[in-house]
Amino acid sequence: LYDVLSEMGQLTLDDLNELIVNGNEFDIVPSHLRNFRLEKPLYSEARGVESLKLALDRLTVDYDYVIIDSPPNLGPLADGALLAAENVLFPSHANTIAKDSLEILFDEIDTL
Template sequence: MPARLAVSNQKGGVGKTTVAINVAGALNARGRDVLFVDLDPQGNASEGLGLREAYDAAPPSLFDVLTDAESRGAIADLVHEHPAMDVIPSNIDMTAAEPELTLSRRGGEQLALALDHVEDDYDYVIVDCPPHLGYLTDNALHATGNVLIPALAESTSKRALELLFDHVEALELDYDITVRERGLVANRVETTNEAREMMAWFEDAFPDIPVWEVRKRVALQRAFSDGVSLFEYEEPVDMAEEFLAIAADLDEQFGFGSAAATTASGVEASR
């Protein structure tokens, strides 16, 4: 079984997709085979991985896989190759997925059932969630049992995290499962008093999980626009080291051994 990880925060604008793509890229840089699933109907990750055309492709799509039991096996045909990972892109039809899953008898379990058809060749499955709580996010959390939380270093994150944890608790009770928090990524951190105060709050509020700091860098958006993670981007970026640290910690949490990892400068280092 590969390690499965959902990247989720119901608050929009936290750079969730950028975090998901670069964590996946860092895991690949450490020698891991990664399957990336874009579960967001907006398809931001699909675009950020250079798969804009796949988002507009005709059926079957991820929508069909999630809403039609007979189409689950078609998920293998949706996999696209990318320099750093394999990708199952979102699709414009996913905008209709929430009401369809609401009516489904096992609406929160469809992604877990579909992944059984494709995951054997991977070390990690990374699922990028929508920026809201609903059946698609339920599918990601149920399928993975693990969550990585991107958040902004600002006071509005407190309420968003509270809502996420309340939702996870309800999901655990409904499905009799456990969802583990694997870390919090403070994203787009700037040099302000509020950011410093929030970083201290994160550390105090989450003493049992890693808290990482990804500082605001224009290159993160440029790499996204180029359809790659920082690890395929043409220029070195210092924040690549932080994403490698996240990947190294995840490897340790999920029981992977050490691997040759590419640093931001392109030099291999044993971690």
Template structure:
């Protein structure tokens, strides 16, 4: 196995289906035979709940809050990893709602997640980081740790401003840390092809990201039903007509990172 690939699933605009994209991309990578670690960096813990770990969100220390806010506890991240049928998971925790000021006070505020993941991510092909829906220290930590970004977006005009804010933030972070954060793809999510605005925005996004892969996922009730049952579409709805879309995303990521599909046989 080569170096672990870390990918931040990022868009500070809420309501774009970010967690659904993150979970199903992780499921698609698992379907290709990869070992996947899923990190729920969102203090709301939606992915933790959607992966069937609601009780873990309320558990006491050690938690993700502890390993990110105390350098002496970073190595305890190995104790946080939970097994799921499709991937391993580092769950979020209710204490994460108080992490932003703690990170502000830390000496290397934007690097805590990267330093923490060094204790565990060598066991995986991919680390998928589900980012919080706001710009701040947690988002900085995700982007610095991954330096690869997958952007979920909706086919509506509000996405234009969201892209602008995200890329302004990314540019500032790149300057601050002297790094380059690469866009690995845009996932236009929950497309309703019956709407003219949706079709027009798909065309706009494809034109705006002409050097970046743009993948399209249509609105399907099966996506939410799968998460309600604690899995991705790959475990819950193998007949869903949107599975090929997520398979294409996983295949595209493998091509970019020069990874091969691993046979389950």
């Protein structure tokens, strides 16, 4: 995922396909600990948070579903996942803190 987002303007469709790890039932594009280094560049680049959506738009022809496991915080990586997603699943506990978090998430989605 780091490779996709950090080199978005230079990657060809073949490059993107090489990053996909093919499995029996599903394929994945693995994440990496380096992803935290993308926060500042994604905010400072024009359309930086749209990088994931742009990459997925090039690949989704081959897939019925794409599941994005975004970080548990709000920031450019999570914003990129929210922009790329057609639907959002928010796993949480059923308590007041989760309710408040969900309201913040909805506000963020509205902002995007």
